[in-house]
Amino acid sequence: MSTLLKIMLLGCLSISAFAEEAKLENIQVATDKPALARGAEDWMNNCHTCHTMKYVKYSDLLSLGIDKAKVDGWRGEASVDTPLIAQMSDADAMATFARVPPDLSLMAQARDGGPNYMYSYLIGYYLKPDGTTGNHIFPETKMPDPLGISSVAGAAQRTEMQNTAKSITSFLTWAADPHTTDRTRLGYYVIGYLIVLSGLLYVVKKQIWSRLK
Ligand code: HEC
Numbered sequence: 001m002s003t004l005l006k007i008m009l010l011g012c013l014s015i016s017a018f019a020e021e022a023k024l025e026n027i028q029v030a031t032d033k034p035a036l037a038r039g040a041e042d043w044m045n046n047c048h049t050c051h052t053m054k055y056v057k058y059s060d061l062l063s064l065g066i067d068k069a070k071v072d073g074w075r076g077e078a079s080v081d082t083p084l085i086a087q088m089s090d091a092d093a094m095a096t097f098a099r100v101p102p103d104l105s106l107m108a109q110a111r112d113g114g115p116n117y118m119y120s121y122l123i124g125y126y127l128k129p130d131g132t133t134g135n136h137i138f139p140e141t142k143m144p145d146p147l148g149i150s151s152v153a154g155a156a157q158r159t160e161m162q163n164t165a166k167s168i169t170s171f172l173t174w175a176a177d178p179h180t181t182d183r184t185r186l187g188y189y190v191i192g193y194l195i196v197l198s199g200l201l202y203v204v205k206k207q208i209w210s211r212l213k
Contacts, residue, residue, distance in 0.1 A: 023136055024116045025123070029170040037064040039171025042164050044074055044084075046146050047104065050093065052086040055105035056175050097142040108172040115173045122165040125150040 030036065040061050059080040061071050075082060086093075090100045111117040117137065124137040125145035133150045135141050145151075147165060152158045 023124075024113045024120045026116055027119045027166055027169065029115050029173045030167070031170070031174065033065050035167060036171050036174050037061075037066045039167035039169070039174075040064055040066060041070075042168045043171050046164070046168065048084060049087045050101040050143075051104045052101075053084040053105045053175060054103050056084050057081050058084070060175075060178070099142055101143065104172060104175075106176045108169065108176040110176075115169050118172060119165050119169045122147060122168065123149050123162055127151060 030039070057080065058071050058075045058078070061074075062068060062080065071080070086101065088096075088101075093100045108115050108118050113120070121135065121137045121141075124135045125133050125147075126136065127150045128134050133145050135145075147161050149158065149161045149165075152161060
């Protein structure tokens with residue numbers, strides 16, 4: 001094979017590798033409490049059967065402003081300090097999927113692409129010609145299409161599911177780093193402090209230099 005041909009082939013391969021990466025959708029996750037509460041609720045309804053979030057407790061759901069009666073309904077006899085444990089046992093999951101669904105507490109940060117990966121994976125299901133489902137982002141995944149997006153009836157329903165996927169992704173992103181808001185506030189304090197400190201140092205410097213002149 002001529003060198004030129006090899007170079008051209010390599011070029012095509014790297015372009016297709018880029019195309020692979022470019023498939024992730026870009027989303028802006030919500031950070032306000034009402035949106036996070038909605039996401040938590042969507043998560044309870046669509047994901048909690050199979051997935052655990054061991055670092056999120058029922059009390060965290062209350063702190064997002066979810067109705068106490070609703071949270072009480074979900075936790076049943078468990079105390080508010082119990083983490084969200086999957087309803088399906090590990091043994092049943094092994095028997096059904098040949099693997100235990102991973103803990104989702106930190107998952108929104110665990111994969112390359114973060115929230116964009118999470119969202120793209122959830123909406124990445126499609127119907128194959130043979131009637132089974134595939135996934136554009138994680139082709140060999142053992143997870144069955146949780147939102148049912150591979151069998152949507154029309155554009156409106158698809159948009160609705162994309163919104164659900166987005167709100168779940170927002171909740172999972174918050175769960176993976178619930179202190180972002182606190183840290184942003186601390187950042188402003190630190191910057192304000194540095195500005196005041198710079199002003200004071202400037203005044204002190206001027207005084208010292210005026211004495212030296
Ligand atoms: C019927 C059970 C079931 C439900 C419901 C379910 N999952 Fe999964 N999930 C799985 C299984 C099984 C895996 C392991 C997939 C694999 O490794 O092939 C998995 C894996 C994942 C992963 C990890 C993917 C990776 O890159 O390794 C994420 C993220 C995820 N699920 C998110 C969700 C979200 C969000 C929901 C709710 C919208 C959800 N799942 C609902 C069974 C489920």
